[in-house]
Amino acid sequence: QKEVEQNSGPLSVPEGAIASLNCTYSDRGSQSFFWYRQYSGKSPELIMFIYSNGDKEDGRFTAQLNKASQYVSLLIRDSQPSDSATYLCAVYSWGKFQFGAGTQVVVTP
Amino acid sequence: EAGVVQSPRYKIIEKKQPVAFWCNPISGHNTLYWYLQNLGQGPELLIRYENEEAVDDSQLPKDRFSAERLKGVDSTLKIQPAELGDSAVYLCASSLDRGGGDEQFFGPGTRLTVL
Numbered sequence: 405q406k407e408v409e410q411n412s413g414p415l416s417v418p419e420g421a422i423a424s425l426n427c428t429y430s431d432r433g434s435q436s437f438f439w440y441r442q443y444s445g446k447s448p449e450l451i452m453f454i455y456s457n458g459d460k461e462d463g464r465f466t467a468q469l470n471k472a473s474q475y476v477s478l479l480i481r482d483s484q485p486s487d488s489a490t491y492l493c494a495v496y497s498w499g500k501f502q503f504g505a506g507t508q509v510v511v512t513p
Numbered sequence: 514e515a516g517v518v519q520s521p522r523y524k525i526i527e528k529k530q531p532v533a534f535w536c537n538p539i540s541g542h543n544t545l546y547w548y549l550q551n552l553g554q555g556p557e558l559l560i561r562y563e564n565e566e567a568v569d570d571s572q573l574p575k576d577r578f579s580a581e582r583l584k585g586v587d588s589t590l591k592i593q594p595a596e597l598g599d600s601a602v603y604l605c606a607s608s609l610d611r612g613g614g615d616e617q618f619f620g621p622g623t624r625l626t627v628l
Contacts, residue, residue, distance in 0.1 A: 446621070
């Protein structure tokens, strides 16, 4: 079992709709959770991070964390073609960052 | 503020040749990471430095890979000799780690092709 799991996609989302990305992790003691966006041929760029249970909003992005269920999600509202990318979930546990394999999102006009 | 700088951006070598990658982290960032990323996968940690100390190199193939971070700033990752399976993107990242997993910022990466 991988320590951080994501659906690989591709997740096809109509322009203007909400994209919902999920991530589960195995280490119950994980402390911090990050979402990165990676365009093809580019390096990952941080979108947002969350430490506490609940929701955290930043512009069109909302991260949701449920530590009891070991689940973190990312919602992208009003999806734009520029949101087409691979989204990486990263989990920090005791000095280590573990990355999921990423979910590819394709926003269709 | 300048981001993480890496060089070279691309490198093509023949197998059994040596190769080195260089990274300059964001100024003031105490923690530096080297990752390997294969196509369709997330980054995989090779080594993590806190200042000049390698605090996690458990995933570094030490028979052929080596790294150093002199003076706790720039870092170099070396492969000698390179194998076909080493073809990947090598990413450097840095963070100001205050102990709780602060966000890390990635450089543009070095795409290595081993022929």
